[in-house]
Amino acid sequence: MINTWVLRTEFDAEGFDYDGAGDYTYTDVDWTEFDTEAEVLKYLRGSIVADSTGKLAKFKTLTEYSETFNLQVFKRIY
Secondary structure (H helix, E strand, O other): OEEEEEEEEEEEEEEEEEOOEEEEEEEEEEEEEEOOOHHHHHHHHHOOOOOOOOOOOOOOOOOHHHHOOOEEEEEOOO
């Protein structure tokens, strides 16, 4: 049995429709896989900016990140 942790994030992306609609914005999803829960937390601590000051968010748990930034973390077992 293999355990991994999967981080699901949503982000705004831009596209272009050549058939006349032109530029548009849509929501896309990114899935990132990690070996341990600690790796997910380390990644989030080094990647997510908390506010307009540019300082990184340094929460202690994945739950705090999930609730604050609307992202999801799954434990995958296969």
